[in-house]
Amino acid sequence: MVHGLTIIPPTHPLRGRVSPPGSKSITNRALLLAALAKGQSRLTGALKSDDTRYMAQALRAMGVGIEEPTETSFLVSGTGGLATPEAPLFLGNAGTAVRFLTAAAAFVRGSVTLTGDAHMQKRPIGPLIEAMRSLGIEAEAPSGCPPVTVRGSGSFEGTRVSVDAGLSSQYVSALLMLAPGGRGPVEIVLDGDEIGARGYIDLTCAAMRHFGADVAPRGAGSWLVQPGPYRAADFHVEPDASAATYLWAAEVLTGGAIDLGIAADDFTQPDAKAYQVIRQFPNLPAVIDGSQMQDAVPTLAALAAFNRTPVRFVGIANLRVKECDRVAAMATELSRLRPGLAVEEGDDLVVTPADAQTFAPARIETYADHRIAMSMALTGLRAPGVTITDPDCVGKTYPAYWQALSDLGVKLEPVAG
Template sequence: MLKPLPPALTIVPPRRPLIGRVTPPGSKSITNRALLLAALADGTNRLTGALKSKDTVLMAAALRQMGVSVDEPDATTFVVTGTGRLAAPSGPLFLGNAGTATRFLTAAVATVEGAVIVDGDEDMRLRPIAPLVSALRSLGIEAEAPTGCPPVTVHGRGSFGRGRVEIDASLSSQYVSALLMAAPLGDGPIEVALTGKDIGARGYVDLTVAAMTVFGASVEQVDAGTWRIQPTGYRAADFHIEPDASAATYLWGAEVLTGGRIDLGVEAEDFTQPDAAAQAVLAQFPNMPAVIDGSQMQDAVPTLAVVAAFNQTPVRFVGIANLRVKETDRIRAVANELNRILPGLAREEGDDLVVASDPNLAARARPARIETYHDHRIAMSFALAGLLVEGITILDPACTGKTYPDYWEMLAGLGVDLRPA
């Protein structure tokens, strides 16, 4: 592979099963949680198996701006030393298009003494954060996001307060996780409660609670939509981060499309991340279910949709409205790019995505230049189409650096020919 990556890469279908061993990168979701919790702990923490990518680098940089020591002794380790509190940064925190870091820090900086601006790039400035800002205000924390999206200004008062905070999590479970992680820095118990039954990818809240517990937090689940957190603060801990289940979906997809066998060194059932549920769906290819509920494995939906293009029968994806407010509108992006490969291959119906499926697609040359919309998951999922369809070119392949910097090297290592286009 050429470094740096060219502006576009054409994938040459291997016409053989992909067989090999690949170690996926560490989980982005868990790495960013662990970085923040370690920064809020008093002492030195060693995080191993971590992901070093654009998103986690931005999180680490923001923590350093707030007085936290973040060392990187090797490619998969962070050593984080903090005092149990964050210091006011000298300037705004810039977090690119990292949704997890932006939402988590919007709540965490409320524990700083002073005003903090949390900002991102032009894409992040289109991603909603108003429900989280409203929740902070209900705790007496002064916060403003005039557009309902970043930038957010939070006037920290050194504590996260006390009492009950309600949150509408229908747009993102990250709002809940952000409140939960900041709550142990309150000056009394805090209850975090959902205002409705809808919550995007609830499994990620479970990841948050599990990580908080490792760092000494006391979290009680009162009922299905309420958590009570004690003001314990956090203690330093060593933490090993599991591989990224969302990254694993591309390998599972490559495996079923080519009839190969890719050993990840971990079984699907051993992941704690909700996207691992995609493996059971992919294993049914080419007879995937007619209806797939993507609500609890949202980041896996682009992978599933591209694989579904080669299924024996059409597939409808439901429960995916939240995909419209990810790095891009992923429902529209997936539909657009599938139709670029073959007109009529996909359509939007409300917030559902319907993939028409064509098992003969693999036998055709369908030259297509895939627009990735600065979205790593569009690039990585549509690369799978190039394993079977001749002429697939991925634009802006470097965008995969957001969560999987070695993605193209991984494919090349499995014997896939990638050519600058």
């Protein structure tokens, strides 16, 4: 059994064509919206990974017909509602699935319990539960994290909800996708100015409109959603921008040219903003605000280790409640290469680059976090002796990641346990 992969720094620029997988964020939104619609929807370009499989399995358990004709497509047959599952829904560490389905469980006429693995049971969901209660929906999460129990009635009476989205924009997205099921128009309002990755809410609204919902922004911090059913529709999922960041970084680290088949400007996902930052390497900005491209921060932090000058990452407190504490993880793992290479200062991460020839061989812990594994692998493109433990954790969002590097000419040596 392979317990690690050692990356051998390539002696040539990485060149070639790599097709990133479909967007996890968009695939999970489209799966849910197609499931809530009455009729058949075909999703193409979709991601097949641990996260989207958990979503599909849960929807099947609630009476939705889901076929998988190809490796990148789903055929979703919805009835316009969701049935009560026979058992608790286990969703691994799929945060989008847990949060979106927690809200969608209000469409069920019965009790739904949603849970996940040990990591998921540490990820906050309290603000979403409080918001759902304010709409008159019975929901509880005694620990403030999953497991969650929702007792749905098929609809709800509330017309206005305020939600604290400081920890995650997914709370807002979950409520937005729920809102058309109300008995009247629903206004969703931010409680405070803080919100993680606002661009993901734009993705949600665009997907909702594609499936027939009437959703409109009302200023910077509120949205009005009209009641009405979702309509079945075919939907094409664009490639995953977060996955693209690793390939963009690999390109500049090696002086290569990697064709992703899509221009950076054609992405609609927030993490595509990282492209313009990555293109500045090895002269990255002294301060990078990661608040609106959160999943790209580990990529940028790995890149910063080889920059000409130090980089401070700010606006990243939300990274502490992802699949792991990514601020602490990146500080710890980068510093395995050279003590003090990265340090935490409050919720900031400061990376002070050094000559890669001074880096020590390192066995990188991944904390079962796909983004730690994929971003830290980038350091192995320049630093000899970087071994990534638990390499299979990339299956959460990019199962073919190691194959993509291999296809570009990166040699990977398996390490047995």
